[in-house]
Amino acid sequence: MNTAQTNSIREHMEVLGSDGQHVGTVDHLEGKDKIKLTKTDPQSGGKHHFIPLKWVDHVDSHVHLNKSSKDAQAQWQIAA
Numbered sequence: 001m002n003t004a005q006t007n008s009i010r011e012h013m014e015v016l017g018s019d020g021q022h023v024g025t026v027d028h029l030e031g032k033d034k035i036k037l038t039k040t041d042p043q044s045g046g047k048h049h050f051i052p053l054k055w056v057d058h059v060d061s062h063v064h065l066n067k068s069s070k071d072a073q074a075q076w077q078i079a080a
Contacts, residue, residue, distance in 0.1 A: 005059045009035065014062045015051070017069030024049060024076075026063060035063070036079065048079035 006029070015023040015037065024037035024044060034050045057066040065072055 005056065006053060008059045009056075009063055012038075013059075015065065015072075016062050017065050017067060017072050018057065019068045019070075021069035023051070023065060023069045023072045029053075037076070043073065049076040050079060051076050 009026060009029060011026055011028055013026045015026060015035070017023050022043060025041045027036040027038040027048065030036040030050060033053050035053060035056075037044060037049045037051065039046055039048045051065070051072060055065045055067055055072065057064045067075075
C-alpha cells in the first residue's frame with residue numbers, strides 16, 4: 001500500500017472485499033496502519049471495527065481489499 005493510496009482514503013468511502021461485497025464504510029484512518037469503520041454501517045452490528053491497511057489492494061471510488069468480505073469481517077478487530 002503506497003502513500004498516495006493511503007492519502008486517497010476518505011471518510012464515508014465504501015469498503016469492498018475481493019469478492020465485490022460490502023464490508024463497511026470508512027470512518028477515518030486510525031494511526032498509520034488501520035482504517036476505522038463506522039458503527040452506523042448495517043454490517044457493523046453497532047460497533048466500530050478496525051481493518052489493517054495491509055488488507056487494502058487498491059483505492060478508486062471505493063476501498064478494495066485483498067480478502068473476501070467474509071474473511072475481512074471474520075478477522076476485523078472490534079474497537080474497544
